Each structure stands twice: as structure tokens, then as C-alpha cells.
Amino acid sequence: MKTTISQAAKHKDQEVTIGAWLTNKRSSGKIAFLQLRDGTGFIQGVVVKNDVSEETFQRAKSLTQETSMYITGKIVEDTRSSFGYELQVSDIEVIQEAVDYPITPKKHGTEFLMDHRHLWLRSKKQHAVMKIRNEIIRSTYQFFNENDFVKIDPPILTGSSAEGTTELFHTKYFDEEAYLSQSGQLYMEAAAMAFGKVFSFGPTFRAEKSKTRRHLIEFWMIEPEMAFVDHEESLVIQENYVSYIAQSVLENCKLELEVLERDTSKLENIKAPFPRITYDEAIELLKEKGFDDIKWGEDFGAPHETAIAESFDKPVFITNYPAEIKSFYMKPHPERSDVVLCADLIAPEGYGEIIGGSQRIDDLALMQERYEQHGLTGPAYEWYLELSKYGSVPHSGFGLGLERTVAWLSGVEHVRETIPFPRLLNRLYP
The missing domain is CATH 2.40.50.140 (Nucleic acid-binding proteins)
Incomplete structure (x- = not known):
């Protein structure tokens, strides 16, 4: 048999x-x-x-x-x-019969292993990480299907930037300018106005010249968007989703977690609700922890996120960031024009931000004002403006970075081990 x-x-x-x-x-x-x-x-x-x-x-x-x-x-x-x-x-x-297999049981350097990534995937630890990745993907589909979300696929080639940044991969689309997508969010907002609750799962690209252990050039995002859902309701969905995938990994990847020597007691605690602090409170917390140079209005880097996370034994939401450092589409706080209705979810153990989300602007006049402030002119952005013109409703969404989440749940140090064939600043092979 x-x-x-x-x-x-x-x-x-x-x-x-x-x-x-x-x-x-x-x-x-x-x-x-x-x-x-x-x-x-x-x-x-x-x-x-x-x-x-x-x-x-x-x-x-x-x-x-x-x-x-x-x-x-x-x-x-x-x-x-x-x-x-x-x-x-x-x-x-x-x-x-295999002869002179290059990856022997002895210790090899990282660059050697990365050059042989097509073979390194066969090793027991890499196999375990990929199985955990697969379980996160499987349970992601299960969570959103059980909660009446519709899977929608946004385009990878786009004519505009979702975040309004310049960190894009430029290409020619016949005789037009085009970019590799850095987020499917704008398209998912359009889909939410058609289907109510939607999610996407696909590759995204950032031309950010970063060499940190948290960054990849090509990575995968899970991006839900929800009509008739405000910021607070979105936070509940986010924490329930993260709890769901964490518990699914614990339940279905016992052998893989053992191979990776993961401290599962830290994962057993990943259950909603999660703690929440405002950006203002995070600034005060950082100053108490010795970050005297941090000023209100600055974004947080990896050391800041790690220091904040150390004060909690679960992922923590940091809410209400300054409007100046966030994207044009985020809805202002109703009581404070200087901050927006947004949140980043920071994972424990130094793994940093795994989710960024917000309530989106649903007022046409305000969106037109944002367009002018950010110089979003031309036909490439016209369709998105029309979402605020024809039957706009309160709506929210978020994006979860798959590789950072895999790194956190599996306990590996670098995101390059959480994707089958990583694309890094100086690596396009194999």
C-alpha cells in the first residue's frame, strides 16, 4: 500500500x-x-x-x-x-542516487544557505517554518470565510501608489507608466462597496532599500476591507483574527513548533482582547524607558516598537497616530484634527508591527482636500475619488504582513526564512 x-x-x-x-x-x-x-x-x-x-x-x-x-x-x-x-x-x-549534496549536516553560513535556498527548503527547520506559514494561510481563509468575507483579487500592476510614496517599482505598461503594487487596499475599498466585507491575499512590493531582519522587497499581505464598520469594530475583528491564526498554529503545528524549539507558552496567551494605548501614551512610555529624544509627531522605529511591546504579554494596539505621518485616506479623529483613526498592532518579543489599519475617509469634500494636499492629480486616482462620491459609507480596513507574522509565531529571527524564495536588497537568486 x-x-x-x-x-x-x-x-x-x-x-x-x-x-x-x-x-x-x-x-x-x-x-x-x-x-x-x-x-x-x-x-x-x-x-x-x-x-x-x-x-x-x-x-x-x-x-x-x-x-x-x-x-x-x-x-x-x-x-x-x-x-x-x-x-x-x-x-x-x-x-x-544523489552525489555530493552541498548542504551537509555541518553548520553553513547564511549566504551559502541563501545561495542554495532551493535546497535549503528541504531541511527540517525550514520545512517547519513553511508548514506554519501554510497553516496561517489556511486558517486565514477559514476565518474570513466563516465571517462572511468575500475573497477579491486586486491587480498587481497599477497606475498609482496606494500609500502616496515614491518607494515603488516602476515599469512600462505598453505606452503608459505603471508600478508593481505596494498594497491592494484602494481596490479593496472599491470591492467593499460592492460586496460589504472582502479580503485579499497576494504579493506586494516595496522598493525600500532596507536591510533589517523585518523587511523584504517582495512580501505577501492579507488585506480586509469592511463597509459599515468603524474603527473600534475593526480593532475587534483584527484581534479576533490574530487570535484565531495563533491558536490554529498551536493546535495544528505542534511538531513544527517543537522542531523550532518555540516557547509555546508565549503563544497560548495570544487571545483577544488585546491591550490598547494611544500614540500619546506610547510617547510617554518611551520617555519613561529612556528614549528621551523621541518627539511627538515622529514615527516609531524598531527599537521603539520593541520597547513598547516589552510592557505587554500580548500584541498591543497603538492608536491615533499623528495625521502628518499617516496616509492620506485615513479618517481624522472626530475630537482631534491632529490625529487619525488608525492603529498599528505590535507583536511581542521584538517582532514589531504586524498589522496597520484605519477607518477610511468617507466624506467627498475631505477626500478632495486630501487629494490637493498630496498632489494626487490625473486620471490614475480619479476612480478612487469616485468611491467617496457615489454612496460612500463608514468603512475600515487593515493589512497584515504574512512574513512578519510567520516569523513571530514560529520564533525565527529573520523574515528571509519565512518565505520560500526571499527577495532582498541584494538578492534576486535563486
């Missing part, structure tokens, strides 16, 4: 055949231990000399790292293994 490692528990005490690769092996005289993977998981294969043919035993001892094979044996329970099962091997059919 042909099966996979992930289905091993369903075939206890049965003989099965698995298509697998060898990750490592050791032998001691009359027994060989094969560390096997098949893409769904990892299992140990045990080859006992007295239980197999001499040819099979010698084949097991001569297997090289990443050799592919069909391996047959009985699935048996193994309480010593975190997986819980092992394979008592009876036969091995080599598909292709």
Missing part, C-alpha cells in the same frame, strides 16, 4: 511503501537508522540486517544524503519519537 509519512498513524502495524528522500543516516553493525522525509513529514526508518536481504542491508548502508527512493516497511508505534511512529524497513528501491 502506497502512503505518505503524514498518514502513518492510519496504517499502524501495516506494511506500506513511501516515496522518500534520505536526510541523514547512521549505522551500528547490524542495524541502520535512516532519517527520511517525503514532503509531508519526517520519519525514521530502521533496517535490521537479520530481517532483510543482504542486498537490501548493504543498499541501506550505502545510501547518500538526498537520494530518492521507494521504501517499504511496517509502520510501528515509537514512543521515543516526537512523531510517534517509525518504519521497520523490509525493502528499498533507489530512484536516483
Whole structure:
């Protein structure tokens, strides 16, 4: 019977055949231990000399790292293994012998591993990170589907900037100017006016020349937009969503979290509601923590976000940032014209901002004023202005950066390990 490692528990005490690769092996005289993977998981294969043919035993001892094979044996329970099962091997059919596989069990430098990212993905820790990424994506779809959101796909090639910045990748769209999308938000606002509650999940691009452990050039965003939803209601949806994916990872990625040696007690606490502080309160908190140079009106950098997060054991919302440092589409606070109805969600343990969101402007006159202030002229922005003209309603939205969230929940230090093929400032290979 042909099966996979992930289905091993369903075939206890049965003989099965698995298509697998060898990750490592050791032998001691009359027994060989094969560390096997098949893409769904990892299992140990045990080859006992007295239980197999001499040819099979010698084949097991001569297997090289990443050799592919069909391996047959009985699935048996193994309480010593975190997986819980092992394979008592009876036969091995080599598909292709791998020679001089470059990533050996010894320690390698980061640049070497990044140059061999196409192979590094096979390693146990990288496999665990990608499985956690997959679980976050799966539970994201489940959360929004259960809450009556419609999946809408915004374009990747756009004629304008969502954030009004210059950190864009420019290209030619036949005889027009075009950019790689830095956010699908403006299009999602249009979709929300058609479907009520929507979300997108797709790649975004920032031409920001940053080398920090939190930044990628190409990354993936989950961007919900909601009609008839105000800022406070949006915050509740955000904290419920983050709680949902955190608990899904805890429930469904136990083996992966163990491989990564993640302190799961920190994740068990990620349950709504989350604490909230205003930007004003954050400034005071930073001054108490020794950031004497921080001034009202300045944006927070990584050290500031980390210091703020240290005061809480859950993600924390920082609300009501100064209007001058936020995007043109954010709705002003009804009692203070100098701040807007927005929030950044800061993850614990130094992982920084994982969500940025706000209530959007729904007043045509104010939006026209913002257009003039930010120089948003020409046909590229005309369609977005029309959203405020034809049946505008209170609406809010947010964007969650997938890679930062993966890094936080899996406990890895750098976002380059949270995406299959990272695009960094000096890396377009492989």
C-alpha cells in the first residue's frame, strides 16, 4: 500500500511503501537508522540486517544524503519519537542516487544557505517554518470565510501608489507608466462597496532599500476591507483574527513548533482582547524607558516598537497616530484634527508591527482636500475619488504582513526564512 509519512498513524502495524528522500543516516553493525522525509513529514526508518536481504542491508548502508527512493516497511508505534511512529524497513528501491549534496549536516553560513535556498527548503527547520506559514494561510481563509468575507483579487500592476510614496517599482505598461503594487487596499475599498466585507491575499512590493531582519522587497499581505464598520469594530475583528491564526498554529503545528524549539507558552496567551494605548501614551512610555529624544509627531522605529511591546504579554494596539505621518485616506479623529483613526498592532518579543489599519475617509469634500494636499492629480486616482462620491459609507480596513507574522509565531529571527524564495536588497537568486 502506497502512503505518505503524514498518514502513518492510519496504517499502524501495516506494511506500506513511501516515496522518500534520505536526510541523514547512521549505522551500528547490524542495524541502520535512516532519517527520511517525503514532503509531508519526517520519519525514521530502521533496517535490521537479520530481517532483510543482504542486498537490501548493504543498499541501506550505502545510501547518500538526498537520494530518492521507494521504501517499504511496517509502520510501528515509537514512543521515543516526537512523531510517534517509525518504519521497520523490509525493502528499498533507489530512484536516483544523489552525489555530493552541498548542504551537509555541518553548520553553513547564511549566504551559502541563501545561495542554495532551493535546497535549503528541504531541511527540517525550514520545512517547519513553511508548514506554519501554510497553516496561517489556511486558517486565514477559514476565518474570513466563516465571517462572511468575500475573497477579491486586486491587480498587481497599477497606475498609482496606494500609500502616496515614491518607494515603488516602476515599469512600462505598453505606452503608459505603471508600478508593481505596494498594497491592494484602494481596490479593496472599491470591492467593499460592492460586496460589504472582502479580503485579499497576494504579493506586494516595496522598493525600500532596507536591510533589517523585518523587511523584504517582495512580501505577501492579507488585506480586509469592511463597509459599515468603524474603527473600534475593526480593532475587534483584527484581534479576533490574530487570535484565531495563533491558536490554529498551536493546535495544528505542534511538531513544527517543537522542531523550532518555540516557547509555546508565549503563544497560548495570544487571545483577544488585546491591550490598547494611544500614540500619546506610547510617547510617554518611551520617555519613561529612556528614549528621551523621541518627539511627538515622529514615527516609531524598531527599537521603539520593541520597547513598547516589552510592557505587554500580548500584541498591543497603538492608536491615533499623528495625521502628518499617516496616509492620506485615513479618517481624522472626530475630537482631534491632529490625529487619525488608525492603529498599528505590535507583536511581542521584538517582532514589531504586524498589522496597520484605519477607518477610511468617507466624506467627498475631505477626500478632495486630501487629494490637493498630496498632489494626487490625473486620471490614475480619479476612480478612487469616485468611491467617496457615489454612496460612500463608514468603512475600515487593515493589512497584515504574512512574513512578519510567520516569523513571530514560529520564533525565527529573520523574515528571509519565512518565505520560500526571499527577495532582498541584494538578492534576486535563486
